Amino acid sequence: MLRVRLHGRGGQGIKTASQILGSAAFLAGHQAQDFPLYGAERRGAPIVAFARIDDAPILERGPIAIPDLLLIGDDTLLEDPQVAPACGADEWTTIFINTEQEALKLKDRLSLPGLPVVCSLGPLTRKHLGDPRILSVSLAAAGGRLSGRVSLDHLNEAIDIELGALGLDRQTLKKNQDLAAEVFAALSPAVFEERQEKPLVAGQLKVLEQQEVAQAAPLITATGNMQERKTGNWRVQHPVIDYGECNNCLICYARCPEGVIAADAEGKPVIDYDHCKGCLICAQECPRHAIRTLWERESHEQR
Amino acid sequence: MNNGKRRMLTGNKAAAWGARRAGIEYVPAFPITPQTEIVETLAQWFADGSLKGRFTNMDSEHSMFMAAGAAAATGVRVFTASSSQGILYGLESLYTVTGWRVPFVMVNVSRALATPITLEPDHNDVMSTRDCGLVQLHAETCQEVLDFVLMGYKIAEHSQVSLPVLVNMDGFVLSFSREPVLIPDEKEARQFLPSFEPAQPVFNATAPLARASAVFGGGTYMYFRIQQDLAARHAETVFNETAKEFGERFGRFYEPVERFQTDDADLVFVMSNSFATKGKAAVQKLRRQGIKAGLLKISLFRPFPAEAVASALMGREKVAVIDQNLSPGVGGITYPEIVTALYGRPGAPKKILSVIGGLGGKDIRENEFMTVVDKLNDPEEKGPVYLYDEKDWAQFQALAKIARAEKGGP
Numbered sequence: 001m002l003r004v005r006l007h008g009r010g011g012q013g014i015k016t017a018s019q020i021l022g023s024a025a026f027l028a029g030h031q032a033q034d035f036p037l038y039g040a041e042r043r044g045a046p047i048v049a050f051a052r053i054d055d056a057p058i059l060e061r062g063p064i065a066i067p068d069l070l071l072i073g074d075d076t077l078l079e080d081p082q083v084a085p086a087c088g089a090d091e092w093t094t095i096f097i098n099t100e101q102e103a104l105k106l107k108d109r110l111s112l113p114g115l116p117v118v119c120s121l122g123p124l125t126r127k128h129l130g131d132p133r134i135l136s137v138s139l140a141a142a143g144g145r146l147s148g149r150v151s152l153d154h155l156n157e158a159i160d161i162e163l164g165a166l167g168l169d170r171q172t173l174k175k176n177q178d179l180a181a182e183v184f185a186a187l188s189p190a191v192f193e194e195r196q197e198k199p200l201v202a203g204q205l206k207v208l209e210q211q212e213v214a215q216a217a218p219l220i221t222a223t224g225n226m227q228e229r230k231t232g233n234w235r236v237q238h239p240v241i242d243y244g245e246c247n248n249c250l251i252c253y254a255r256c257p258e259g260v261i262a263a264d265a266e267g268k269p270v271i272d273y274d275h276c277k278g279c280l281i282c283a284q285e286c287p288r289h290a291i292r293t294l295w296e297r298e299s300h301e302q303r
Numbered sequence: 304m305n306n307g308k309r310r311m312l313t314g315n316k317a318a319a320w321g322a323r324r325a326g327i328e329y330v331p332a333f334p335i336t337p338q339t340e341i342v343e344t345l346a347q348w349f350a351d352g353s354l355k356g357r358f359t360n361m362d363s364e365h366s367m368f369m370a371a372g373a374a375a376a377t378g379v380r381v382f383t384a385s386s387s388q389g390i391l392y393g394l395e396s397l398y399t400v401t402g403w404r405v406p407f408v409m410v411n412v413s414r415a416l417a418t419p420i421t422l423e424p425d426h427n428d429v430m431s432t433r434d435c436g437l438v439q440l441h442a443e444t445c446q447e448v449l450d451f452v453l454m455g456y457k458i459a460e461h462s463q464v465s466l467p468v469l470v471n472m473d474g475f476v477l478s479f480s481r482e483p484v485l486i487p488d489e490k491e492a493r494q495f496l497p498s499f500e501p502a503q504p505v506f507n508a509t510a511p512l513a514r515a516s517a518v519f520g521g522g523t524y525m526y527f528r529i530q531q532d533l534a535a536r537h538a539e540t541v542f543n544e545t546a547k548e549f550g551e552r553f554g555r556f557y558e559p560v561e562r563f564q565t566d567d568a569d570l571v572f573v574m575s576n577s578f579a580t581k582g583k584a585a586v587q588k589l590r591r592q593g594i595k596a597g598l599l600k601i602s603l604f605r606p607f608p609a610e611a612v613a614s615a616l617m618g619r620e621k622v623a624v625i626d627q628n629l630s631p632g633v634g635g636i637t638y639p640e641i642v643t644a645l646y647g648r649p650g651a652p653k654k655i656l657s658v659i660g661g662l663g664g665k666d667i668r669e670n671e672f673m674t675v676v677d678k679l680n681d682p683e684e685k686g687p688v689y690l691y692d693e694k695d696w697a698q699f700q701a702l703a704k705i706a707r708a709e710k711g712g713p
Contacts, residue, residue, distance in 0.1 A: 019481065022311055023311050026309075031483070032311065032481075032483065033481065034311070034480070034481050035313075040422065059587070061476050061480070061577055061578070061581055062476055063666075199592050200585065200589060200670050200672060200673035202670065202674045202676065202677040203670055203671065203674050203692055204693065205674060205688065205690065205691060205692050206691055206692050206693050208691065208696075218418060218419040219706070219707075220707070225706065225708065
């Protein structure tokens with residue numbers, strides 16, 4: 001069985017990528033399963049999706065802890081401890097990263113179990129679709145090619161089915177298929193060895209004792225703990241205050257729906273980037289247009 | 304046979320296709336969370352003309368189930384769906400409409416109940432509807448979801464049943480997961496399931512009738528309740544007839560319980576819904592390790608197929624009933640039902656262990672099936688066994704530390 005895990009952000013088409021891959025495998029005559037996993041977050045928040053491909057009936061369900069093929073669509077997630085996209089990857093895992101960074105440097109810096117396959121999908125995606133951030137087809141094509149289980153024809157048919165269902169016209173479908181062909185040609189199939197079956201081993205269970213109700217009820221006594229949840233990793237764009245233009249009117253502070261803009265001792269607005277979700281309402285509301293927006297990738301490079 | 308199309312479908316889409324192939328005429332739907340993609344899909348089909356009939360947004364699941372029952376009482380084919388807190392909110396209406404003895408099909412996407420709040424699956428929601436008088440079919444795969452919706456109408460509308468049918472699927476694990484599903488050909492589906500012919504008088508403007516009769520003194524009340532029980536019990540026979548006809552037509556054969564390698568098994572896991580797939584994988588691995596395991600999957604949960612359960616488990620040495628639900632103060636809800644089915648029978652298993660796992664989206668990991676084997680072999684272990692380990696405890700403690708820290712806030 002080939003177990004595929006895809007990482008990216010809400011809005012990049014990660015779920016659709018898993019569906020194109022699943023459909024292509026199905027059309028190629030394999031057994032397939034695909035599904036996304038997300039909670040109550042929104043666009044920009046990290047999401048994960050999965051696909052399983054096999055020739056025998058698939059008797060696994062739920063998330064994949066140890067992937068054979070890992071497709072990381074957004075390199076800004078690589079060092080996010082909450083996402084840990086390389087988690088569970090081992091020496092038998094093929095890791096694909098959509099990045100401009102060098103494979104060897106990434107392997108060393110992130111202590112990856114093997115040399116990742118790197119390819120910058122952005123320029124190819126921009127060339128065909130005009131927007132470098134839509135990964136549904138390019139990531140599916142990378143996965144399909146690396147898997148060695150699907151042909152370009154299967155992939156094209158899957159694109160017709162999955163993107164057609166979203167209402168895309170013929171011309172746009174064709175552009176996506178041209179993109180798929182180029183990604184397909186840029187990569188070659190990886191080698192996957194069937195993992196050796198590990199025997200089932202019994203574990204120790206934890207026997208819970210009854211505890212006092214203050215402990216046993218789902219009670220939160222520590223207020224203000226939302227700061228522990230660093231929602232800054234939901235951001236795809238980044239507001240930056242130009243203090244030369246800013247007149248400290250604090251409209252941004254008043255309008256921020258997340259309460260992550262505070263006034264410092266001199267009355268200047270300061271953005272808490274650990275928690276700013278990048279909604280950019282501040283930039284929209286600033287009467288002096290003193291708040292610029294940067295793509296997250298650009299700001300990562302600046303920092 | 305099998306002129307249909309195979310497609311990658313989520314459980315939600317499979318449910319919607321089942322309803323579409325059943326030729327549904329009316330869908331009342333509460334449109335807000337915890338509602339699912341099922342009614343979203345149906346709404347699109349009614350809007351674009353693929354489905355003829357009427358789709359009505361309702362203000363709650365309470366009125367939704369009432370509308371479903373009332374519409375079924377006019378003689379149209381009705382479909383609806385809910386999940387989790389939603390089905391609980393409609394619980395009063397479910398008792399009411401089963402008492403009316405009107406047939407329709409509903410799908411429940413099983414998700415755990417508050418409190419604490421979660422979005423993830425377990426079976427306490429559907430277990431709460433256990434005693435309503437619904438016929439219940441629990442699906443392991445997306446294909447079963449579609450097939451059970453079609454079969455569900457045939458059972459519900461049978462003149463000697465005339466009760467609503469609930470088809471259950473696990474949230475996320477089936478509802479969001481795609482796998483290949485064969486959508487039957489429309490003509491073939493209609494041959495299997497012709498138009499709804501009501502078995503009792505229907506609401507009609509020119510022939511008034513009352514359905515929600517009040518009765519006092521108990522004797523009359525009890526008559527109607529016993530009739531409901533007899534009809535629900537008869538639904539097992541009708542399930543078997545329907546499954547036979549369905550199998551002959553579509554090539555997929557279903558039974559009230561599925562015996563997976565139980566015939567020569569020393570120990571058997573009893574499971575239901577989508578995690579039965581994981582159980583089957585574990586059975587195969589255990590057998591490769593020399594342990595003769597088997598799995599009994601409960602597909603028909605109401606009426607409870609006690610004879611089928613007993614005949615599958617008699618002669619087996621040890622049985623673990625894995626419940627993904629919890630009745631506080633009792634334990635697993637299906638456990639006593641399995642024990643009752645076996646009571647007093649010769650050859651009943653020596654040990655029947657209650658195991659509780661997979662609550663609120665917690666996985667049942669493959670090694671945990673071996674842990675259950677260990678517990679079955681431990682003469683001291685009386686159960687219930689909770690599939691909860693040190694890792695789970697550590698995860699809870701880490702969160703508890705944040706939730707109960709002395710100081711917080713910015």
